Amino acid sequence: MGQQATHIDDRVRRKPGSALKSKVGMKSRVGMLALAGATCLGGTIIVASPASAAPVSVTGSKPVVRNDGLAPIAAGALAELQRFMSSDDPTALTDYLVIRDAIAGEVATRLGADPARLIAAWNRADYSHQAALMAAFTQLGVPYRRMASKPGAGLDCSGLTTYAWGVAGATIIRQSGGQIDAAAARTAETAMAGDLMYYPGHAMMYLGIDRAMVHSPYTGRTVEVANLSAKKSVRFGNPIG
Secondary structure: OOOOOOOOOHHHOOOOHHHHHHHHHHHHHHHHHHHEEEEEEEEEEOOOOOOOOOEEEEEEEEEEEEOOOOHHHHHHHHHHHHHHHHHHOHHHHHHHHHHHHHHHHHHHHHOOOOHHHHHHHHHHHHHHHHHHHOOOOOOOEEEOOOOOOOOHHHHHHHHHHHHHHHHOOOOOOOOOOHHHHHOOEEOOOOOOOOOOOEEEEEEEEEOOOOOOOOOOOOOOOOOOEOOOOOOOOOOOEEOOO
């Protein structure tokens, strides 16, 4: 996928009878495309906890979710986006957009945000950024592991960002400070979903609105979406310029 900078909406506009026209009709296919027993209803994902899922544990006041049901759904979205990028098949784009927007609905619910704002922010991001973001979501529920970059097993903060951007076709430095220093500087106003967020010692990925992020926080927790505290001074950066 490399450093593709075309926006999804731009590609759709160039196709007569664009894939978006059939988006609503495709909602019935999400159950098949989104894995792990999840259902998309009206833009909201209802995740059925599999019998094999580990129980939710609690660290402090925040639940630690392992085997997060959103992760395999993100894997389905990523697969459809990659299929569209390799084949230009509008059906793949339609499938991707339906799943992606359902993911946005669930993420917004977790963050207490407006789903429409999140969807709009993701629409503004180019393909590479969206692929990196979906790749990060495939790791939701994976435990934090210091100095680790093993998808599905353990990731530290820069391990997650390195993995996600690697899936999108970009090689970035495997160290949080080095990642933000090498990235093209952005502000909260110019950053797009998928860009890096950073405060000293910790790398995250921006979700495109407010201070929302996906990250691998610290020992005892798992990859999660969260809102960064307003007390933190944060830098933004685009890994692909």
